Amino acid sequence: MTDQAVSVGSLTLKNPILTASGCFGYGLEYDDFYDVATLGGICTKGLSLHPRLGNAPERICETPAGMLNAIGLANVGVEVFCAEKLPKLRARGVTVIANIFASSVEDFVAIAERLDAESGVAAIELNVSCPNVKEGGIEFGKDPLMSARVTEAVRKATRIPLWVKMSPEAGDIAAVAKACEAAGADAVTAINTIRGLSIDSELRRARLANSTGGLSGPALRPIALRIVWELAGKVSIPIIGIGGIFTARDAIEFLLAGATAVQVGTANFSDPAAAKKIADGVREYCETRGLAAKDLIGIARP
Amino acid sequence: MTDQAVSVGSLTLKNPILTASGCFGYGLEYDDFYDVATLGGICTKGLSLHPRLGNAPERICETPAGMLNAIGLANVGVEVFCAEKLPKLRARGVTVIANIFASSVEDFVAIAERLDAESGVAAIELNVSCPNVKEGGIEFGKDPLMSARVTEAVRKATRIPLWVKMSPEAGDIAAVAKACEAAGADAVTAINTIRGLSIDSELRRARLANSTGGLSGPALRPIALRIVWELAGKVSIPIIGIGGIFTARDAIEFLLAGATAVQVGTANFSDPAAAKKIADGVREYCETRGLAAKDLIGIARP
Amino acid sequence: MTVLSRRELITATLLQRESIGEQYHVLTFDVPKGIAAEPGQFTMLRGAEWGEAPLLPRPMSYLTAGTTPSVLIKVAGEGTIRMARSTPGEPFTLLGPLGNTWRPPAQGRRPVLVAGGVGIAPLLFFARRLHETGIRPLAIYGGRTTRDLPLDDELSEIADVTLATEDGSRGHHGRVTDVLAKMLSEDALVYTCGPDRMMAKIAELCAERDVPCEVSLETPMACGYGVCLGCPVPTTDAGYIYACTQGPCIDARRVAWGKGEHAPHKRPEPKRIAP
């Protein structure tokens, strides 16, 4: 039996496998499939201060080894989440990371304060990198100063551990990550989607109503892995790797590159139990080699 | 018979299909396959002032619907190119775009001056976005000011039309493109590769000797298409689209998004005649719809 | 609405592929323990050996359930092309049963099934279920041409069918909507699946005569079980329903037809180009 636990700052995760925001609902849709509490944790769909309907269809389309999405952060809002979803998650013993989104520093703070009033939120993940909303989102995430301002403000508003989710579209991602570290982030999540576009050559128009959408899936993996690799050399807080992880081998590559834990997103769509299978696979890899999960972190680095 | 010609500034191309730098050698390797002169043009392997050996192996590896490369700009140097390659290309009537690379403004100028002394160079493409070299390369391409400086200096050094190749890793690609336009570029090429990484989970090390490499192929396509779409709204000079174009439909999507012409790269590896087949396919698409190639440019835009 | 059975991802081998012309193929799978799917429900289907592209599973309505569940596929793009080329023994993953079922027939109402092309799948399954309960529905089944009427014989055995083709090559010369307009009676209960424009028109007809109408929605889906939020369908209350969990079967009156663009073929014509 190998030790699969990893620590992200003050928070200890059962194992290094979490599910990604927006790709796992609120974690309550999986009763038919497996016990979500066995995962390292789950990231909720991005929560905003007020409920959001989201963008008009079409919101998704497929691309080579990937997909584009422009959901537009449709979500029940932090209030309904705390009232209806969180208690159930708590009851099931799920490690909950609340992914939150806002278009102003004030709203980010307001959401964090609301969550701070609850028990059972293991960490807050700041989505300052959503590519599919007009305001806020990616504009925050591409700018070190703005990212730091959001982080600092939220940091003051809650004692819950803070993760900040990086945008791969920032010109200098390391600078953003360092700024967030300095501003009090406990970890950085890398990466969010990169904006892409698909055009229907018959209808001669963008496939998505929003025109552009975020690219996710295996196509994104090498880029995400490179960014994790780069950040691991630049920040001293833990890095949560994410991007195109579909198999245990993929997850292991991220750990070897320097990630302390990983998140599984798009893979949940083709297999609801993907994250569990990946967690099992990583455990096997460790068992056959007599390693603990934490032994893997960063050992592929020169 | 539909008109396939498109104009890139003062330069008129037979058709909108070119081949991408580094994916077509010097255009002299195709005698067995087809007449390269039938293409809109070819971009040479990146030429430096002096010959370069390139990086140590391994230089390439495959990724989902794509590949990573860290060739390190191995090339014969501008002198040998002018003495041995260019005359042959001229003799065959090939439309030659010389892709050039340097790690200093002075060297960029020196290469351009050397090419300016030759006839038969239809355009110079400035590679200010190579991700696989220590100096120069991407650092130029991510910074509007630096890109503009290089463009301006080269602009003064030659009367040959100038294309500047954009790095997708710039935080604000539109700003870079606008700066190049203002500095005298005749067109912008979008995009170069995005840096990626692949790790061998058995050997626990990066697959490439250079660790990171540039991601190319279909995986990159939606990102490239989105960048072309964005730039088309921001600059008034022509945009040459590039990234994961494997079929005529892919090429058409780029034209519909606002590209005036496109370049075919990685597709040449699985089929040496890919560019020709794509050119034929675009012609067919136009014929069945009674359109000229230039009619397609940007019509998918709102 | 019947109680839905547990959803599950199973890997099953293809038992046989029955091709009906080049466009339509019935894929039958080997599932010893069986799948308790109800008419109207769908599965997310994917070749287990497809690798990383095409990436997403494809939503397909169950044509039959049990130990040899089957689907009727129409070739559209890369995914269905692969399905059309698949050979017995090939492994597939099936996630299901997903979505809700057709509403049960109401007392005193004659079920009228209106199918367009491949839309026959969930309706033939439904007709068979009705047949078991001794109900023989009316059915209108149309397509562009004869070739677009797969499984019409199977339907005719258990329903009073009127066929229609746009080119007149078979049955009524015209659209199913023309046929329905003529024969729609107040005591009907309409179930329809097909192209969006067709379903919209049928919904309109039924609304005019105050006849209840149930449609099966078609929209791109990534997950099929409610977590990606990629399958919204605009509703008359200015909101959305998610086709995979709140659908695909839904009261036609709730759908804001024409709003949104939830089916590719539903979209407005491309802008004209100066020749």
Added chain:
Amino acid sequence: MTVLSRRELITATLLQRESIGEQYHVLTFDVPKGIAAEPGQFTMLRGAEWGEAPLLPRPMSYLTAGTTPSVLIKVAGEGTIRMARSTPGEPFTLLGPLGNTWRPPAQGRRPVLVAGGVGIAPLLFFARRLHETGIRPLAIYGGRTTRDLPLDDELSEIADVTLATEDGSRGHHGRVTDVLAKMLSEDALVYTCGPDRMMAKIAELCAERDVPCEVSLETPMACGYGVCLGCPVPTTDAGYIYACTQGPCIDARRVAWGKGEHAPHKRPEPKRIAP
């Protein structure tokens, strides 16, 4: 070096797949007009219906040429797994003939073919060519175990073969290099293809006794015809040769063995981890 015939990309259907255990498979293709490939040359092989992943074609040495060209594949990863699963009738693209050929045997020198595992392919092709010209070469053929000696009977028919297995399950107990060390004579002309470490050791042996040695290089390739520059092999003159166009067959003395990492299995062992 014979004059190379025109390179071409052809789409050919698989005639048959002959499996030798789970690891090794001979794929034979139907090419009516024929492929004029010479021993030592290779083709870039890809399933015509693979879609966008795996993306790149795979370099494979010709085992035979003509109207039914064939290759011997060893399962390594995604691409070869698909080849190992392929069924007759399946379309493949073959780009070739690529690369150079084995140097012709020199007067007064006895050809000695040293093969490791799947390295047998270009050498068996070569042995058959020698056989046609009345030359019967010596051959040493080794692998980890019996299962790693595909096509050994075919080789034995036309060459004086010494087999070797590391586990002693067949022939000499040990490596081909041990066998060669014992029987290598001054008048030999060695041709070898196999794992890099094996070829490096053989090159060393030959250099010591001043025996000419020709090796077939193995390195990842994207294009196979000289344009991507992805296949450099470090040479003793501190430069590189490109395996696809200046190889794969090359004088062993030109290769800077150990320099660079041009074959995955050639790389240094992974760093130890604190348990």
